[in-house]
Amino acid sequence: MKPQAAAIEPESARRWLADAERTDLSALVDTARYPLHDFDDPQLQAEIGRVRADLEREGCAVLRGFLRPEALEQARTQGRELSPKSYYSSRRVNAWFTSDDESLPANDPRRIFMERTSGFVTRDLIPADAVIHQLYVAPVMKRLVAECLNEEAVYEYADPFAGLVQNVLPPGTQQPWHYDTNEYIVSMMTEAPDAGGEFQYCPNIRTPAGENYAGVGAVIREEDLFTPRTLALQPGDLQLFKGRYSLHRVTQVSGDRERHTAIFAYSQQPGVVGRLERTRQLYGRVSEAHIEAEKRREARADGLLD
Template identity: 50%
Template sequence: MRTAEARDVGRAVDTERYPLADPGGAAWAAVVSRTRAELAESGCCVLPDFIRPDLHGALRAECAALAPRAHYGVETVNAYNIDVNSPLPDNHPGRITVKRGNAFVARDHIPADSIIGRLYTSEPFRRFVAGCFGLPRVHELADPLSGLCLNVVNPGMEHPWHFDTNEFTVTLLTQGPADGGAFEYCPNIRSADAENFQDVQSVLTGGGGHLIRRLTLRPGDLQLFKGRYSLHRVSTVRGATARHTAIFAYSERPGVIGSVERTRQLFGRVLPEHPAAEGRAVRIDRLLD
């Protein structure tokens, strides 16, 4: 590991609890093993105070300063993020639509020397993430707008029920709301082989409470999550303070760039790299997105 990278990680991360600089060591292996077990059981694991508590204020301030650069847009969506006019049976959960009004700050607006910018590009952090998900390695996205972004959920808004396109997600809460904004999820409600539309329909229509787990995250907490198979949402944010979350997107293969349509939805624009990469996506299953 390069000395500068180790120093950057040590300044931001509580390396006594999360020894990123010692891959394969006993403490590193213990954290990774515990995280893998939680991911296998529920598809979710939270590492509290992953960022050193004395840096929580700086983390919040850096990301709060970026929030005004978010692209805001309200759109009608379904849990699968597919065209709401898709021909589906009458009782299909994809026919249930809601308004989504959260927002994202694109990667090209996030300084490389910010706390989240340094963490995203850190080799020790990528190695740790790969280990936790049981992967040989993960890669930064080649996408100039996604990969690293900041999610902003303003008061009165929510991030409604949905599935992720990526099999795994890594997020860091940088600012918590005054009230509300809980993370709710249904562990492994579907699999690569089965959509389980009946249970999904139940949750989307207000039932299925026994399938839902709830988390109230704190600033500095790192969340690892398998969102491809677990329906999830952020409940309505209340009070005067927005909820800010850094999203670290990695891939098992290099060179990944988002689609033109999805990129425009999230960031309100595309760059030349996006149309150039169209048609190169590789699906990992036959599920709806």
């Protein structure tokens, strides 16, 4: 009796895993709008050109409707399943995450501390078949990000926790005004809250030449209500943001639903690992990779406070 041949799984039912050599994202991405299979396609090149222009002008750009509706629904369901794994931290911080300096005037922005409470699910807890994990490692995703940033290439973080994270903001929580420690961030909201949770930013309010404490202080003290911009994001939109120079925040979430956002951290060189103390603050733990990287850490070249 001949052994029965194994049934071939239909393409639609295949269980895709995160794979750094997988080049086909057509099951996840709206490739009619963003033809990632052909980077010479005029439509894709036009989108890349628009994103570059938006980043140059405002430090922020959005690829609307990046995910297919069915992939977005998967990502939303998976995000809800991941949410209980979140590590939450709550502390009062200033925009630079530095300690209080009593030698400064009381209204100096470095002495204005705001409540920050948020949760993160780290990469080591996100399954390989999760939609956001498949996107993060895909070479066409990295090429898209590199092209949009006008870089030769970008790389996944070597950091075992921070390369890919899901940010979770339950009702009543917020991310106050702050800067990012890296030049840019790529993110995608997968679950929108009932209300609140708006992304606001101040394009290039500081530069490598200086902190602009007067301008930053006016925003934080709510004396300047005109500089901050509010970006209307929808689940499934892909956002690129240069957060090292643009002060930004997520307003308080309200209603019954959490706000879930996938954060895809790439770097311009391989082997990047996050700062030891910042990692402990955000994720509640560090790894051997963080300890060893901290021993080799060099000072930031731009000389900014954080």
